[in-house]
Amino acid sequence: MLIGPSIQSCCFEIKDDVLEHFDSNHYNPSSNDKYKVDLQGWAIDQLVCSGLDREKINVINKCTYCLDTLYHSYRRNGTNAGRMYALAGWSN
Ligand SMILES: [Zn+2]
Incomplete structure (x- = not known):
């Protein structure tokens, strides 16, 4: 299992009006x-x-908002943001 790059807590900020939709542990x-x-x-x-x-969950904890030369970010660029694609598969 791999969790790819995403916006990180350094940049993902919400207001209290939507707080109820998020897990308080995070x-x-x-x-x-x-x-x-x-x-x-x-x-x-x-x-x-x-x-x-x-132990089987790998994480690329790069911030897509901070690293503007590497990743697209809708939060940073709004509707002008590019798109990122992922490929999912399973092997035994
Ligand atoms: Zn960041």
């Missing part, structure tokens, strides 16, 4: 009714709760 207050969210940590917890072995 956000922290930042400033002025805003919170930083760890989406990859939340995804990992969900996968482990679903029965995946944590």
